Amino acid sequence: MNSIHIENVSKNYTLGKVEVPALKNINLSVKHGEIICIMGPSGSGKSTLLNLIGALDTPTNGEVHINGENISTLTDRALSKFRNRTLGFIFQSFNLIPVLSVSENIEYPLLIQDISTSERRDRVKEYIDAVGLTPYSSRYPDELSGGQRQRVAIARALATHPSIIIADEPTANLDHKTGKEVMDLISSMNKKSGSTVIFATHDPIVSNYTKKIIRLKDGEISEI
């Protein structure tokens, strides 16, 4: 069974009175444990495609199946639960909750899962260790460097044991060396967890970590 199966998906945005197509008739299948990279210039539809896979948006036409479930039919409440249990997000701007410490940021999605206190503590500790931020566990996001923040975001995304990790431009706000470190980390954790990983990026470093690259142009897949 495919981890992700996208069938005839289109997405249009309305800008004033004009309807702008962001994705046109996309068909895509990703197997469990695969790492794929979606590349393309700005405005090609990379983030829109990731939003649809990540259940953050709904397609105008077509169906998005994740782990065999058609997520286009889920209610908002079911989608929230689905995102929490099935997906892990890594964003370009890290998107940490600024009023929570490093450990609290990692713990937050686990709380939504109703995981017991002791297990939460163990998992938070495990993933803080894994991303090498144990000395920084009580710090707040604004006390960390860009690379450290992205590590927290990676730990948060992985701590829930998601079957799919979605990373939108994870290295865009990082320098070359830190970007490579972050990619090494994601790659090694993918090997450990066996999660499916989907990147959207401009960065050629990222493409070095994937076997499958999907190129988007003007909302259409131009090359796989």
Next chain:
Amino acid sequence: MIIKIAVKNILRNKRRTILTSLAMILGIASLLIFTSFISEQMKGFREGIIREGLGHIQIASDEAFYSKGKFDPSAFIIENSDSIESKLQSNDNIINVIPSIGFSAMAAGKDKTITLLIKAYPLDKIHFANNHNETVNGQISPSFLIDGKNFSSKTDEIIIGDLAAKILGIKCGDVLTIMSILPGGALNASDFTVCGIYKGGDSGKIYAYIPYESSGKLIDSKNPSSFTLFLSSENQTEKTFQTLKKSFPDLSIKPWNELADFYTQVNGMYNAFLKVISAIMILVTVFVVMNTMTMSVFERMREIGTMRAVGTSRKTIFSMLSIEGFCLGIFGSFTGIFFGYLLSFAINGLGGIPFSYDGFDYHIMIFPAFSDAIEAALPVLFVSLAGTLPAAYKGSRLSVAETLRY
């Protein structure tokens, strides 16, 4: 965790939180001080009219007594007054039962005659204050003396108002002839020595006081036309009134507030005024909180999007934002109450709020009642939550993908 995030978000933008709270704090503190000032003023007014003759409860033979009794007292004489008085005295809440009679009479001085309303109370139940600061409790104390002294044990003494004395051209020690109309139309007259002159304002040219013991011959009756009751405290009035109504179904019994028309009007006017101020404060709070929370949601779009992306439901986002508004309300309300009390201590420490009445200066002390504090703070607390709801609803309904683009 949601409560923690909500509270930390309030503390995050301290300046905005302080400004929002300040609007509530100033509103609540001012309302509390103003309410207490009016309450103390009305309390003084209330105690004054109770002391001056209304007592806490009035008992008469008939409802019509309250409008016509002073012009035709003989029509409202209470029969069996001794047994009624002894029954009233057995009630634990009643500390003084004062029989009285009032009638209109002609008062002739040296060379002028005027009409006076005479009020007669037992010698041991009436006492004029010696100055405007003195308070006499538990007995009739119509005003304070500006000349002469209180009644002695003699029954042929009269105390008249300053204006009446001026019109009649008499002073303490002079003799005043009081002439009344007896039932059937006959006239009777008695001489009274002016033992005191009280400060009376406008009522000082109308009312004069004589001992109850000497009123019988002027109206040809030994029984009173009413009883004035003083209770151990004002808040016993309603309870005692209800008890007495059951015990004396044939008599007309009225609590003081039903007879104090002017007090009721002034109190109603102040209450309406307070409601207007309270409504303005509530409106200001709603707008300030709505503005703060809308700004807060707008600034935290991406954060809300992130929380939604990791699995937070709309309901939880709505709750989190509502808790923020509620916490702002709690902080503003409690701090407002605190500052209200602090301000009242400061005002009292400086000698109270100066107040001038009838040519005399008073200082009103501020003692905010806990119930007033709760009454001022509760609406603010609720409207701060209500003011949050539109922003909380909007924040919870935002599209996740759109919020992440901010």
